Amino acid sequence: MIDFSCDYNCGCAPQILEALTAANERQHVTYGQDAISARAKEKIRAAVGNPEADVCFLVGGTQTNATVLSALLRPWEGVISPCTGHIAVHESGAVEATGHKVLTIQGDETGKLSHAALEAYLQGFYADETYPHMVQPGAVYLSHPTEYGGLYHADELRAIRAICDTYGLALFVDGARLAYALASPETDVSLPLLGELCDAFYIGGTKCGALMGEAVVFRREQKGFFTAHKQRGALLAKGFLLGLQFDTLFSDELYFRLGRNGTECALALREALRGMGVAFRPESGSNQQFPVLSAAQLQKLDGKVGYEIWHRLPDGGAVIRLCASWRTTRADVDAVLCALRA
Amino acid sequence: MIDFSCDYNCGCAPQILEALTAANERQHVTYGQDAISARAKEKIRAAVGNPEADVCFLVGGTQTNATVLSALLRPWEGVISPCTGHIAVHESGAVEATGHKVLTIQGDETGKLSHAALEAYLQGFYADETYPHMVQPGAVYLSHPTEYGGLYHADELRAIRAICDTYGLALFVDGARLAYALASPETDVSLPLLGELCDAFYIGGTKCGALMGEAVVFRREQKGFFTAHKQRGALLAKGFLLGLQFDTLFSDELYFRLGRNGTECALALREALRGMGVAFRPESGSNQQFPVLSAAQLQKLDGKVGYEIWHRLPDGGAVIRLCASWRTTRADVDAVLCALRA
Amino acid sequence: MIDFSCDYNCGCAPQILEALTAANERQHVTYGQDAISARAKEKIRAAVGNPEADVCFLVGGTQTNATVLSALLRPWEGVISPCTGHIAVHESGAVEATGHKVLTIQGDETGKLSHAALEAYLQGFYADETYPHMVQPGAVYLSHPTEYGGLYHADELRAIRAICDTYGLALFVDGARLAYALASPETDVSLPLLGELCDAFYIGGTKCGALMGEAVVFRREQKGFFTAHKQRGALLAKGFLLGLQFDTLFSDELYFRLGRNGTECALALREALRGMGVAFRPESGSNQQFPVLSAAQLQKLDGKVGYEIWHRLPDGGAVIRLCASWRTTRADVDAVLCALRA
């Protein structure tokens, strides 16, 4: 069965497995102070275009979000997130477990936070005389792409950054699926732009070709973060395992090529499905597609294509999630189309 | 250079790399709900001899300690640990970051907590009329082997368990280097004994042949722990990576064989060094050895053998740490001896 | 100026000040272990009709909510609250600072949580396959009366309790203004009913005639709570100060009489305003009234009656809050009406 149900259900790009095999017998300095990790950080700084950037490798997305946000916030501050933000829904209260409230704002149908909604929220917050009794906004959390495949544009991020500057907020972007966004023709957001606008963002490895691992990029040195991420259980004893994966991903443009594969497969699938009259809720220009299928269409997929029910419709149909990834092939895409046409 | 400085500076046992390579292209159910993880848990339950045991895989030791302890404790409780316990010293306050104090008791020279010291502490605690104003003891933390290679015996653990029962404390054993203890002829503590006596303990992977990963064993079902370990950032999206490593380690007795290799190499080294008149501070029957070397002896090692200075002595000598591991060879041991005899 | 802007802007009932003056020179056992506190607890147990109840005095509402909830919840659990619940809005993230998420549900226009909405939320929660990745519901928080003067009825609380039983949730009721609810002819909820249905609730002192202080009532002994409330900074060294106030409030029905005064004044005001054609948003049967006044009416009050703007209306009018309290007089009520009729 072809599995489009998610983008983190198999191992890693073969180049990473090769590098791992090659490095397995060698001895490495521990806790990420090794030469491979240093080289990977250098490559990421170069790709981001900021030689001052502080790069740090963590194991997974939830721990990255909670660790970075707790380092950016003061105890009386919370983080603003769209209602559908991963930290607000699917991280088991990891941010709250560090003592901070997630302050939610309604996003658009793709889970994006608009600068207008952010501005309105902040104006409303400070217009309320009781605001000192409420959690103070301290940072903004966005995911790019969003959990629904939404993509920010450069001007949207610039507008959000400007608001953050006005209100003294840090900007943090969750890039769990960043490779797919960077590869989309439907957004002009680049690594250097994120490096310029974000106090911190992360370059997702787990969903973009690595076994596991996320590379956090702080715009400036983040003093104390080594201890902070050790404290949150996010420091690998064998830190070279993470460095090695990002070293490989940032060699020969692998990270970008893997992202391109996922996004191109997804957009080819979208194009073909549109041609079959299929609608999408929401529309996405990234590796995740959310087609609206009838009961009959779903039946055609069953047993042939793995997918995730996003939400069921009263008529027996459903919005489903189809994820293309770094390892999806055009043959996989064709198999989906073939099944639907059968 | 032969590196005896630590036991977590290279990759994993070749069998694990093979299993990983074989599984890399296949698709796995996510978040540890996959078939390989289920099989690994079954093997661990069998090895522990407790079909009711609740087994859970986490990524590293610090996060395991903090996650398990925070699940065992109530907010007003702390965990008793020897002063040298890893949670008390080298985990950046991970336990405190979950809101709990580490209550330290002086251990012996190998870092072991004696049941007599524990009993005395608890009697003293409750004899002090002001005890309700203090953090209440809620659990006992031990490491086996300890950070200094100390090994508990079965009767010592039974005595500690009895005290825990009397005072209503949970018992948690940190087994980051458990394979080496299980292989030592100098202790009779077995996996089934740990399973019987501990509310929870963990079987260390990172330092015992895996790339990373620790298998927590709860004596009984630990309701809510899936969410708890997701919350602490300890749940891998690609959970099969951990299951696969423990599945391999618990096939063909690999975990025990790897442990035996490390401990036998260490004891051979100890024997030979003793023959050369070298003293140890402290004595250890596990994979870590702490010989007292003179300045001249240290010089002989320099550039040939990697070691860690444990603490310097006024005469220019030092107590050093030499770690054998799952991948140490007899040739490595000979190389150390050879260097010292040169 | 007559001040109806809030119910916590002056000191305490004269009986309390007298008792305080009488006790000021005597010596009392510290930390609430004194005889006056013991007597107060006994009186509260009698009023609640539960000789097993565990009664504890804390200083203020926010600390009470956070301390009790953190004692009722496990680390991976959150507390369900109506969106307008005090813990969700005006407590600066006190609950989150103890590591727990506040899970909000839309209440009705008076801020009440309906059992139907609660049931729907819980059914939806467990119907979502990803629920183990979310904060687990562990308790329900209600305020009675609500922040908008809403009053639960006995059958509503019984229905909520039944749902809590089904889903294994603790029920906690914030009674910051409980005296006013107990006095309202528009609800049949009594102290014994709260004692029967709630795992914990508190009898508010601060807003009901005391200088400060809230009496938490646990249905059963809450082991460890003394240490827990010391830990959260909620234990007064001179605990007799709190015991003394509740001893006074629960002598000669004072607590009930004070509540009756506040609610009767408020309802008299409501009646008279209704007679003047004034609408209320929402309607309230408690000590807080939310009349909708025109710009002209507001102008008539300015300088004569203190009130709080609840929210402004586009036409220049506003919904305002008028709070009657334990010390409001019928003359005060008449002064408001007089001002409006001028």
Place this chain on the structure above:
Amino acid sequence: MIDFSCDYNCGCAPQILEALTAANERQHVTYGQDAISARAKEKIRAAVGNPEADVCFLVGGTQTNATVLSALLRPWEGVISPCTGHIAVHESGAVEATGHKVLTIQGDETGKLSHAALEAYLQGFYADETYPHMVQPGAVYLSHPTEYGGLYHADELRAIRAICDTYGLALFVDGARLAYALASPETDVSLPLLGELCDAFYIGGTKCGALMGEAVVFRREQKGFFTAHKQRGALLAKGFLLGLQFDTLFSDELYFRLGRNGTECALALREALRGMGVAFRPESGSNQQFPVLSAAQLQKLDGKVGYEIWHRLPDGGAVIRLCASWRTTRADVDAVLCALRA
């Protein structure tokens, strides 16, 4: 019975009760934004000699310590305290409950931290290569007087401040019994000196004549602290109650006079006991005295004088604590001496 067992077992100075009675019927702006609180803050700023100081009133000592320290520290930092510091022993883990470890250093026999011990600790900390894996020192906590009546001198505090500057640490002084230290002829530490050297300190009310309340003094504006102390449950709805007490204490030198009474009584008692050949363990120049009494002497006190057993001696005697306070009289002192001479 004359009670010397502690200094917080009766109410407040009569002037405070008078002020409270006078203010009881008036209406006050809530949450400490009232005119009386503003005036009290102004008086404290004047007494400290720092017009920039940020003054804030909290209810009790434990909540003050935890709230201030959590505002001064970053998540990966801990607070250095002498082993006997109140935060390290008798606050139920309040600091740890905010996520921070208390890093203890052996103090002298009066519980004072010497600058030499502090410097040695810090040098040792940073000399250990593994220090990034440990909780980072972020602040120093001292109490003046200490829990054992110890008194710092100006040059000692200056030396500690210099070390704090070198290592980037905040300095926080717990002044729960500050009035008694300020009155002691055995120290030259003044309010302006504390204001100059400390990032924050507090002027204790609870043990120095108030019903309850502690006045925190930050050297500079502490942005966000209003929300922080609301979050920790330390903000009184009727904030004027605290402001009023400090307004009274800082009128007509009352705070200093109350302190002088306690300390003078204690020193008179010490003098007389010395004359009777009684030793002290430790010696104290403050309101708490720790005489070593024989079994026979203890028997003479029993039933006549309340005292606290500090620790029992093998010969049946004990070190006891005798606390003089703002309300102790010379007759009380004489009664103790009389009992012993009987």
